[in-house]
Amino acid sequence: MLKINNLHASIEDKQILNGINLKVKPGEVHAIMGPNGSGKSTLASVLAGREDYEVTEGQADFQGEDLLEMSPEDRARAGVFLAFQYPVEIPGVSTINFMKTALNQVREFRGQETLDAVSFLTFMKEKMKLVEIDQSLLSRSLNEGFSGGEKKRNEIFQMAMLEPKLSILDETDSGLDIDALKIVANGVNKLKKKDNATIVVTHYQRLLDYIVPDYVHVLYNGRIVKSGTKELAQELEAKGYDWIKEEADATTA
Amino acid sequence: MSNASKPDNQIDQLSKKFDQFETMLNGSKGSIHETRKAAIAHFLKNGFPTSKNEEYKYTDLDKAVSKTIDFSLEPNASEFGASELEFGKIKDLDAYELVFVNGQYQTEQSSVPNLDGVIITDFKEALSSDSDVIKNHYSKYASFEKDELVALNTGFSINGSVIRIKKNQTIDKPIVLRYINSVVNDQTQNHPRNLIVAEESSSASVIEIYGDVGDHVSFTNEVTEIVIAENSQLDHYKLQLNSNKAFYTGTTQVMQASSSRFRSYTFTVAGSIIRNNLNVDQDGEGCETHMYGLYLLNGNSHVDNHTTVDHKKPNSYSNELYKGILDDKSKGVFNGKIYVRPEAQKTNAFQSNKNILLTVNAIVNSKPLLEIWADDVKCSHGCTTGQLDEEALFYMQARGLSKDSARSLLLYAFATEVLETVEIEPVKAYLEKIISDRLH
Ligand SMILES: Nc1ncnc2c1ncn2[C@@H]1O[C@H](COP(=O)(O)OP(=O)(O)OP(=O)(O)O)[C@@H](O)[C@H]1O
Ligand SMILES: [Mg+2]
Numbered sequence: 001m002l003k004i005n006n007l008h009a010s011i012e013d014k015q016i017l018n019g020i021n022l023k024v025k026p027g028e029v030h031a032i033m034g035p036n037g038s039g040k041s042t043l044a045s046v047l048a049g050r051e052d053y054e055v056t057e058g059q060a061d062f063q064g065e066d067l068l069e070m071s072p073e074d075r076a077r078a079g080v081f082l083a084f085q086y087p088v089e090i091p092g093v094s095t096i097n098f099m100k101t102a103l104n105q106v107r108e109f110r111g112q113e114t115l116d117a118v119s120f121l122t123f124m125k126e127k128m129k130l131v132e133i134d135q136s137l138l139s140r141s142l143n144e145g146f147s148g149g150e151k152k153r154n155e156i157f158q159m160a161m162l163e164p165k166l167s168i169l170d171e172t173d174s175g176l177d178i179d180a181l182k183i184v185a186n187g188v189n190k191l192k193k194k195d196n197a198t199i200v201v202t203h204y205q206r207l208l209d210y211i212v213p214d215y216v217h218v219l220y221n222g223r224i225v226k227s228g229t230k231e232l233a234q235e236l237e238a239k240g241y242d243w244i245k246e247e248a249d250a251t252t253a
Numbered sequence: 254m255s256n257a258s259k260p261d262n263q264i265d266q267l268s269k270k271f272d273q274f275e276t277m278l279n280g281s282k283g284s285i286h287e288t289r290k291a292a293i294a295h296f297l298k299n300g301f302p303t304s305k306n307e308e309y310k311y312t313d314l315d316k317a318v319s320k321t322i323d324f325s326l327e328p329n330a331s332e333f334g335a336s337e338l339e340f341g342k343i344k345d346l347d348a349y350e351l352v353f354v355n356g357q358y359q360t361e362q363s364s365v366p367n368l369d370g371v372i373i374t375d376f377k378e379a380l381s382s383d384s385d386v387i388k389n390h391y392s393k394y395a396s397f398e399k400d401e402l403v404a405l406n407t408g409f410s411i412n413g414s415v416i417r418i419k420k421n422q423t424i425d426k427p428i429v430l431r432y433i434n435s436v437v438n439d440q441t442q443n444h445p446r447n448l449i450v451a452e453e454s455s456s457a458s459v460i461e462i463y464g465d466v467g468d469h470v471s472f473t474n475e476v477t478e479i480v481i482a483e484n485s486q487l488d489h490y491k492l493q494l495n496s497n498k499a500f501y502t503g504t505t506q507v508m509q510a511s512s513s514r515f516r517s518y519t520f521t522v523a524g525s526i527i528r529n530n531l532n533v534d535q536d537g538e539g540c541e542t543h544m545y546g547l548y549l550l551n552g553n554s555h556v557d558n559h560t561t562v563d564h565k566k567p568n569s570y571s572n573e574l575y576k577g578i579l580d581d582k583s584k585g586v587f588n589g590k591i592y593v594r595p596e597a598q599k600t601n602a603f604q605s606n607k608n609i610l611l612t613v614n615a616i617v618n619s620k621p622l623l624e625i626w627a628d629d630v631k632c633s634h635g636c637t638t639g640q641l642d643e644e645a646l647f648y649m650q651a652r653g654l655s656k657d658s659a660r661s662l663l664l665y666a667f668a669t670e671v672l673e674t675v676e677i678e679p680v681k682a683y684l685e686k687i688i689s690d691r692l693h
Contacts, residue, residue, distance in 0.1 A: 048651050076653035088648040092666025098649070101662065106653035141666075158652060 001026050001197050002047075002067075002166055007058035008222075009046050016042045018222035019058065024166065026195045031208055031233060033201075034219035035241045040201045041085050043219070044170045048082040049075050062166065076102075077109035079165030083155035083172050085201075090142040095154060098142055099124070099161050106162055127160040131187040148175030156187050167191075168199045173207040185210030205237040220248050264300050266324035267293075271408060278411075283380040285391055285410070292397040293408030299401050309528075311586045311618050312557040314402070317500065317526050321440075322472045328355045328441035333466075337435045338362050341462040341494055346679040348460070349373055350429040356412040356443030370422030371457070372415075376446055379415035386417050386450055394478045395506035400530070402502045406444045406476040413446035413475075416459065418485075424457040427677055432475070434499070437467035447477040451485040451513075458488040458677065465496040470525070475503040481513040483537065490680065491529070493521040494687070497552050504530040511537030511566070518675060519558065519575075520684055521548040522691060527556040535597075538566045546575035547671040549691050550583035550615075557586035564597040573604040576671050578664055578692075579615035586618045591632065593625040600627060604634040609641055609667060661692045668692070 002024040009017040016039050024030055032040055046053050047060065049072030060067040067075060090098070103123075104114040115123060128135065133153050143151050152172050159167055169188070173181055188198065188211055200211055208216075208230060216232040217224045220241070225248040226232065236244075261269070271293050275282070301318050302309035333354045351373065352362040358375040365373050372386075379387055397404035414430050434441050449459055465471050473495075481487050495501055501524055509515055521527055533542050548556045562571045577585045587606045608617045621634040641663055649659035668688055675681040 050647055071656075072647060072650035073653050073655050076651055082651050084648065084651075088642075088644045090642075090645050090648070090663070090666065092669045093662055098652070098654075098662070101658060102649070102652040102654050105655060105658065109653070162653060 001063060003059075003061040005059045005061075007043075007046070007060060008056045009042060009053045010056055011042075011053050015056070016053075016222050017046065020222070020224060022217070022224065024197045024199065026197055027193075028215070029192075029198045029200065029211060029213045031200050031202060031213035031216045031230075032219055033203065033216060033233065033236060035245070038219045039222040040219050041170055042222075044082055044085075044168045044199075044201060047075075047168060048072060048080060073105070074109070076162065077106045079196075081159050081162055081164035081167045083152075083159060083167065083169045085170040085174075087143050087151040087155055089144045089146075091144050093142050094140060095138040095142050095158075096124070099158060103161055124161065127157060130160050130190055131157045132183050133157045149177060149180045152176055153180060153184060156184050160187060160191055165196045166199070167196070168201070170201045171203065172200070173202055173204060181207065182210065205233050208233050218244055220245060223248070261325060263319050263322065263324055264297055267405070268297055270324055274409060281381060284383065284388060285380065288392050289408050289410065292392075292404045295397055296401055296404035296408055299404070302401050308400075308559065311584075312526065312528050312555065314502065314526070314528065318472070321470050322442060322500065323440065324442060326440060326442075328443065329435055329438060330355055330357050332438075333435045337433050337466045340433045340466050341431050341464040341492070343429070343462075343679055343683045345682070346427065346429070346677070348427045348429045350431060351375055351414050352431045352433070353412060353445065354433045355435050355441045356432075356445065358412065370419050371424050371428075372417045372419075373428060374415050376413035376415055376448075377411055380411070384415055386415050386448060390448055390450055390478060390480055392478075394480070394508050394534075395476050395504055400504065402474055402528075403476055403504050406446060406474050406504075409444040410446040410476070412443060414448070416447070416449045416457075418451045418455040418457045420452040420455060422452075422455045424455075427458040427460050427680075429460045429462060431462045432464075432473065434465045434471035434473065435467060436465050436469035436471050436496075436498070438469070440470040440472070442472040443474075445473065445475040447475070449477065449487070449489075450480045451482060451487045453482045454484040455482070456486040458490070460490040460492065460677075460680065462492045462494065463501060464494040465499050468498070470498045470500065471495070472500045473502070475501075477503070477505045479505065479507040479515070481507065481509045481515055483510045484512045485510075486514040488516045488518070488676075490518045491520070492684070493519070493524060493527060495524045495527070497523045497525060497554060499524045500526050502528045505532070507531075507533040509533065509535050509537060509540045509542065512539040513537065514541040516543040517545065519546040521546075521550070521556050522687060523550070524554050524556060527554070529558045531558070531560040533562045533571070535562065535564050535566065535569050535571070538568050540566070540569040542569075542571040543674075544571070544573040544575070545671050545674045547668055548575075548577040548585060549668070549688065550577065550585060551580040552583060553581070554583040555586075556584070557588075559588045561590040561592070562602065563592045563594070564600045564602060565594045566596060567598045567600070569597060569600050571602045574671060574674075575606045576667065577608040577617065578611065578667065579608060579617060580611040582612070582614040584616045587636070588620045588622070589634070590622045591624070591634070593627050593630050593632065595626040598627050598629045600630045600632070602630070602632045606636040607667075608638040609664065610638060611641070661689075664692045665689060
């Protein structure tokens with residue numbers, strides 16, 4: 001589904017990604033962990049098409065297409081979804097209105113029928129239940145004045161609405177209380193299908209108790225320096241990153 | 254080159270025009286003619302404001318007008334069709350209405366109520382019937398000595414409206430004043446004059462609509478005087494639906510008495526040069542003033558909003574929100590003055606001007622000016638000018654929205670803050686349509 005090969009990216013002449021290799025197959029869950037500033041959000045942004053980053057080397061192929069050539073909206077329409085680490089506040093646009101416009105453009109691209117007001121509402125209600133989000137929240141300006149947890153929940157709601165093939169969740173667990181964490185994880189699990197895949201970026205093992213990864217990768221200095229299974233996450237939780245940094249620094253030195 | 258072929262300058266043209274005007278008035282000069290004469294003398298002496306005048310620093314009307322307006326022309330006064338008469342008519346709005354084309358009152362198109370509570374007349378008729386409203390209020394608030402444009406308007410004041418809302422009356426429908434320029438064959442000029450008096454404990458809404466039909470230049474120089482007596486409420490709208498060839502200058506001069514409320518709404522969607530002066534005197538305790546403005550500009554449009562609120566007595570409130578979206582090479586000017594006089598303790602005054610520039614060639618000059626002589630007051634002002642939020646654009650694109658729809662959704666959202674203050678639904682719907690068409 002997703003093949004990333006030797007991906008390098010920089011911003012304002014600062015090199016941040018230094019050769020990422022990653023293969024994600026349909027049905028898989030990959031966790032990406034790594035110290036602050038290692039490039040996790042950068043990787044997510046580059047995959048979603050943020051133009052501030054310049055890809056200096058390497059390729060990314062999504063379902064047989066050159067992902068890096070596509071506009072951000074076409075990536076979303078083709079099925080890439082990024083849940084932002086810091087969702088943007090947009091005054092004056094309600095989530096409902098926003099989703100209605102977005103969903104219909106996405107559906108049109110996918111050759112599906114667009115939804116009228118009534119069917120949109122029915123569809124939306126169904127997805128709201130999945131993430132236990134309140135309609136009053138969705139009528140408000142998008143993310144404006146939302147609590148940290150409400151923002152994250154809104155991201156997962158939007159993901160549910162857009163039915164992506166590949167979801168990238170950038171620290172969706174941070175800022176969530178225990179109950180919200182369960183609800184969000186539960187939502188993600190319910191949305192999981194044989195033909196879609198998830199990449200979860202997280203600092204904490206606790207999320208991975210709910211969303212169980214097939215693979216865990218450690219990003220450090222813009223490279224994946226270690227990959228393993230869910231036991232690796234437990235090991236990191238227990239030991240921190242120092243041993244990995246030492247290993248990685250030894251091989252690059 | 255012979256001297257005879259040298260055309261008159263604007264001032265000479267207007268001087269001759271005034272002589273013709275007097276001849277035309279013949280025996281029916283009315284009680285206000287001495288005022289007209291004093292005003293025109295003031296204007297002819299000083300001319301149009303230039304950029305040397307601090308108040309017109311960014312809007313040199315002398316330069317603009319001298320290049321384009323021929324005041325010796327006599328505007329077409331009768332040959333209009335449905336396109337002029339219907340222009341700016343708001344669908345589904347049940348209203349009392351006075352319609353003017355090229356300054357001429359259109360009796361047929363107008364619908365004036367026969368009500369006890371309100372008297373709505375065109376200015377000419379009010380003059381000929383020796384209206385008390387004119388006697389008591391005309392030229393008492395908008396001082397022609399302070400502003401040359403007010404002087405010019407006062408000199409030629411004959412077309413417009415006189416509205417009196419009687420004590421304790423709430424008017425059931427908005428009152429629309431529609432001023433259309435017919436510029437199909439040639440340019441036109443006119444000087445609308447409105448006088449609105451809301452007596453004690455009354456309430457009304459007045460909507461002024463300005464527009465152009467045709468491809469030629471228009472010149473409109475309007476003055477509206479508004480008197481709001483104790484406990485009264487007046488909402489005043491200006492919908493400037495002009496063409497990008499229009500020159501429009503206007504002064505709204507407001508006098509508020511105790512416990513009155515005034516709300517002003519100014520929407521501008523085009524214009525070669527537009528200059529709006531909005532001056533509010535709070536001459537009583539417990540006054541409330543709201544001023545909302547929205548300007549959407551493109552091409553070479555130049556729009557200048559100057560506002561003043563003068564808090565003279567205690568316990569008053571004013572709130573101002575002006576927003577602009579500027580495309581192409583358009584230019585915006587915002588100048589907002591707030592005065593809080595020594596006596597005006599416990600005043601709350603807020604002001605905000607926000608602009609989005611869509612190109613590197615669009616410019617805004619935004620200048621707040623707060624002068625506060627009282628010590629127990631709450632005042633704030635803020636102005637922001639920036640580009641469209643790139644983070645927000647990316648967020649929306651990342652959810653599948655095309656860049657264009659993301660952009661128009663964001664701009665529309667920006668405009669909404671002002672739009673949603675409009676309480677008359679058909680007016681709001683009308684503006685929403687114009688604005689969303691423009692932002693696509
Ligand atoms: N616009 C920018 N200009 C300069 N440096 C940037 C910019 N954006 C990101 N960086 C830098 O890139 C590096 C990687 O940032 P990134 O946000 O990808 O880290 P992260 O792994 O997601 O960290 P965290 O765990 O704290 O979320 C950081 O050092 C950051 O400061
Ligand atoms: Mg991050």
